[in-house]
Amino acid sequence: MDKFLVHGGVPLEGEIVMGGAKNAALPALAACLLTNEPVVLRRIPAVRDVATMKKLLEFNGAAIEEQADGAWRVQAAEITSPEAPYDIVKTMRASSLVLGPLLARTGRARVSLPGGCAIGARPIGMHIAGLEQLGASIVQEHGYIEAQAPAGLRGAPVTFDRITVTGTEDLLMAAVLAEGETVLRNAAREPEVSDLASLLTRMGAQIEGAGTSIIHIRGVGRLHGAEHAIIPDRIEAGTFLIAGAITQGDLLVKGCIPEHFGALAGKLQQCGVTVTEPAPGAVRAQGSRRIKSVDVTTEEYPGFATDLQAQYMALMTQAEGISIITETIFENRFMHAQELARMGANIRVEGRQAIVAGPRVLSGAEVLASDLRASASLLLAALVAKGQTMVDRVYHIDRGYERIEEKLASAGARIRRVQSA
Numbered sequence: 001m002d003k004f005l006v007h008g009g010v011p012l013e014g015e016i017v018m019g020g021a022k023n024a025a026l027p028a029l030a031a032c033l034l035t036n037e038p039v040v041l042r043r044i045p046a047v048r049d050v051a052t053m054k055k056l057l058e059f060n061g062a063a064i065e066e067q068a069d070g071a072w073r074v075q076a077a078e079i080t081s082p083e084a085p086y087d088i089v090k091t092m093r094a095s096s097l098v099l100g101p102l103l104a105r106t107g108r109a110r111v112s113l114p115g116g117c118a119i120g121a122r123p124i125g126m127h128i129a130g131l132e133q134l135g136a137s138i139v140q141e142h143g144y145i146e147a148q149a150p151a152g153l154r155g156a157p158v159t160f161d162r163i164t165v166t167g168t169e170d171l172l173m174a175a176v177l178a179e180g181e182t183v184l185r186n187a188a189r190e191p192e193v194s195d196l197a198s199l200l201t202r203m204g205a206q207i208e209g210a211g212t213s214i215i216h217i218r219g220v221g222r223l224h225g226a227e228h229a230i231i232p233d234r235i236e237a238g239t240f241l242i243a244g245a246i247t248q249g250d251l252l253v254k255g256c257i258p259e260h261f262g263a264l265a266g267k268l269q270q271c272g273v274t275v276t277e278p279a280p281g282a283v284r285a286q287g288s289r290r291i292k293s294v295d296v297t298t299e300e301y302p303g304f305a306t307d308l309q310a311q312y313m314a315l316m317t318q319a320e321g322i323s324i325i326t327e328t329i330f331e332n333r334f335m336h337a338q339e340l341a342r343m344g345a346n347i348r349v350e351g352r353q354a355i356v357a358g359p360r361v362l363s364g365a366e367v368l369a370s371d372l373r374a375s376a377s378l379l380l381a382a383l384v385a386k387g388q389t390m391v392d393r394v395y396h397i398d399r400g401y402e403r404i405e406e407k408l409a410s411a412g413a414r415i416r417r418v419q420s421a
Contacts, residue, residue: 002398004391004405006382007414008364011249011287014411018237018255019045019402020230024192026094027169028199028230029053032074033060033101034173035203037225042071044230048399052092056084060102075225079106086112086143091399096124096166099145100174103136109147113140126167130158134171134178155180155219163188163300168215169196175217176205184215190301191260195231202226232281234260235307236401239376241265241285242311243408245273246318247383248287251411258283263304267312270294271319293321293358298329310336310377316356317345318384325354336374339367343381343389364389369396376401383413 020043030053032039044050054064061080065073082102089095089112102109113124128138128145134153139146155178158171168188173196175182187193189211197210203226206218237256244251245268258265258277265275265283271294274286293316298306306329316323317340327333334354337347343365346357364387369375375397382389394417397404405415 001392001420002394003418003420004379004382004394005416005418006364006379006389006391008362008383008385008387008389010383010412010414011247012244012251012383012408012411012413013249015252015254016240016407016411018232018253019043021045021192021195021233021235022047022049022400023235024195024230025050026053027097027173027192027196028228029057029074030097030101031173031196031199031203032057032062033076033079033098034105034177035223035225036075036077038073038075039203039225040071040073040227042227042229043232044070044072045233045402047402048395049092049094052089053094056088056095056098059083059085059088060098082106082109084111094166096127097170099127099147100131100170103131103147103149104153104174104177107148107150107152109145111145111147113143113145126160126164127170130160130167130171131174133158134174134182153178155182155217157183157185159185160187162186165190165193168193172196172200172207172215172217176200176207176219176223178219180219182217182219184217185213187213187215188300189213191231191234191257199226199228202228231260232256235305237261237283238264238305238308239311239380239401240407241268241275241283242308242315243380243383244285245271245287245291246315246380248289249411250284250286252278252282252284254282256281256283261305261308263302264308264312267294267296267304271315291315291319291359293319293323293356295324295326297326300329306330306333307373309333310373311380313337313347313354313356314340314377314380317347317358317360317362317381319356319358321358323356323358325356327352327354335370336377339370339374339378340381342367343385345381361386363387366390366392369393372396372400379404379408379415383408
């Protein structure tokens, strides 16, 4: 099992180029199941979750060719098995993304329920309720969702009880082939949803309102092939900006879309970090010797992303004063706090709030990653800790960050991947 060995104390300097967003690549790959024509996707990140989705699509019958320029050519000429078996998707929480496309394309789908998630429940009930409103018959048994729509799906109004990104994406993909008009209300506004809608529109779908809370979809008889470039990863960009800030470095993040992480940039500026946009698609973070404590509350987009909360907590261990971090999206997303405390952080967790007192001198230790973003927070803490830090279970970080150790090392970090004896 791989680990990261980190020697802290080096300010990060230089530039790092962003890859494609994992959370946009997964629904884009699922959307390829909606047509029998080839779809070419560019800027696909080489991360574990994407590799898992590739295995799933190939199980469904898709042929996937990785081209010389890094693009993927995906063609699901025939769906041979409209199923997402547990053995393939047990390590990925996005398995439900194929439920809508398989059902819309073939009239049936059998999808394993997502497994337990370290950061909290990710209920699929809103997916099911929405598909039932589109005319699907759904039962849940033996750990699977069995969906049937032999006469096809029919457009209908769907209002989500609460904002759900994967639910919005799943219903969006189902509705593009449904007969008539579908209106999704209380829809997620995340850039990844807009990116999916952009791909679907290129494939011939009729969608209006993506990026707002109300999305109108008029179903079409069939979709065709298309080419599409995945948006840059806003969470990766945010993570590296925090890395520049926490190490009191000077780091330029290139190939990003700054407005996608505006909430983080605003918080960093409040903390005393200098954040500038020296060129289109580039953001520079210049750290300060005195980081100020600033409270943060996670919210749906365009608010502060829950996927940056753990990384921000690492930064707050170096800030002067008391900061309160409130997590409103997932109920169990503070497990990294205990590992940060092992490195010397002063953090008290009270329900959905974490109270961080700083600044603290962190010391290297052996720490255990519990989930994807917790892994990133431990790496950030290791970059400023005295001595050596060993981060175990880095397969978590490999789920969503492409070659993160190489990118950090290119900016001066003393980090390397090692294998357990």
